[in-house]
Amino acid sequence: MANDPLFKAFPPATRAQWEAVILKELKGKDLSTLNVEVNGETLPPFHVASDQVPTGERRRGVKRSGNPWRAIIAVDANDPDANDQILEGLMGGVDGVEIHGHLRSLDPVLNDVLLGAIDLQVDGEHGSLGLLLKRAEEQGVPATDLSLCLGLPHDADVRDLKDRIAKFPRIRLFSISDRGLGNSEVAIGHSSEALEQGKALLSHLIAQGFTIDDACARLQFRLHLGDDLFLEVARLRAFREAWAAVVDAFKPQHDCSHTTWIQAVVSYPSETKSAHENLIRATLQAVSAITGGCDGLTIPTPKIPEGDVLARRVVRNIHNLLRDESFLGRVADPIGGSYTVEQLTSTLVKALTDRESAAQPMASSQQPVAGLPNREEIPLKSFYTPVDTDQLEHLHYAAGIPPYLRGPYGSMYAIRPWTIRQYA
Structure with missing residues (x-):
């Protein structure tokens, strides 16, 4: 079951499709109204797997x-x-x-x-x-x-x-x-x-x-x-x-x-x-x-x-x-790979120094953590790199578009907070 291709019935979502859903929710407002300014850089709140977000190992x-x-x-x-x-x-x-x-x-x-x-x-x-x-x-x-x-x-x-x-x-x-x-x-x-x-x-x-x-x-x-x-x-x-x-x-x-x-x-x-x-x-x-x-x-x-x-x-x-209880000590750099955080990090690096990291990503050699309470039966490593997540199917989908793997609304947090019922 874990290796079955579950999403064949759902073609990968494109940026254009996602933006169309978001525009509908914005009710006439421009997409740029959701952008965030950080140190003179304009950061959009939405990213797709095809976006080339700069990363660095350092x-x-x-x-x-x-x-x-x-x-x-x-x-x-x-x-x-x-x-x-x-x-x-x-x-x-x-x-x-x-x-x-x-x-x-x-x-x-x-x-x-x-x-x-x-x-x-x-x-x-x-x-x-x-x-x-x-x-x-x-x-x-x-x-x-x-x-x-x-x-x-x-x-x-x-x-x-x-x-x-x-x-x-x-x-x-x-x-x-x-x-x-x-x-x-x-x-x-x-x-x-x-x-x-x-x-x-x-x-x-x-x-x-x-x-x-x-x-x-x-x-x-x-x-x-x-x-x-x-x-x-x-x-x-x-x-x-x-x-x-x-x-x-x-x-x-x-x-x-x-x-x-x-x-x-x-x-x-x-x-x-x-x-x-x-x-x-x-x-x-x-x-x-x-x-x-x-x-x-x-x-x-x-x-x-x-x-x-x-x-x-x-x-x-x-x-x-x-x-x-929250297991924040289990996985190194747990937020690494997030499109938004990586882009925000790169923006702040640019603000601090003109140097850019040239490190190349490599596959993690870490094995699943022994004895980790694993309620969802997902084997966790203690460190991940882009190579580890390269073949994940769900990265090619967007919020607000079937199969809704990234959430029910195209705009998600950018417009209004979720309610407790929506979390459930």
Whole structure:
């Protein structure tokens, strides 16, 4: 049954047929009224399989065995309850910690915390590294398992750290922030500034004796999220591709040097209309960060009437639900191949850099994920490429045209939202 040609009775839909259905639903309006302007580019909301949408492998990162991310909580180094909050978080499913403020010593903030089990990010100084390496040695943490970011000032002299961290490939020295909230054009501007800072830090590290491959491994980027789900997905993917172009100019020896650690951070507005609005906002921004391929995700604890204890629990459970019930960690770059997202990504890449990716698509060698709950009996791989979906029959049909595989209405979301009944 699974291999039967089910759609022989339905000829593939052409763009002209689809546009005719959409025009009928628009009741006299022009198709161009549905176009969206992004950074000076006009993007149509409708695409067919024959459309040549530019893609790139660099935007997909290096994840191939699923889409894991670090669930990170933030604590204040000077809070007397900081250690309790960290242990509460670790028992609740998080696997990363940001410590803000000066960390004078590891005790008591990091008491009973196994460094090999978390990603740790601090506002650090040279002295912090010695304390952390000593604690990791006491705990028997393998050098390849120690994952942390020191968060040093960007003008720090790190010559003396080069040999000390040579055996620790996952220690990042510098964190580069895009500065946070703004509309789409402001966000792109901030992302561009972050790229320039990253490029300057690469030169800074090379001047201090680091190879380009080692220098790339010593940086991370903090990208603050907005509420536009698809735009944020595309921005994270575009940032990876643009950063890969920056790195490529330095001629690294190893291909993996083209990628970087992206720490996504949920952002809240200064004012909200509802006491619980930011819980929904955090969830939607988290979805965009994870599907965009972030390496770590920080969800700040929102203020709610029920207090911080429940708020911290909700934050942890956003991660847990998206990982364990929504399965967002199962497939790497899960939104890759979407016509709209790929075109939006390419538009943002163009806004960030003039370089274009020339990578050629290859078939995925991944096998179906063992033990994946598979309610529809569809074998899933942990990574897909265009070759994997090339023979799918349903890609040649359109919404509003039999057999209605892409939805009942030709215009779908572009005119009005669906109702719950239509979802069912």
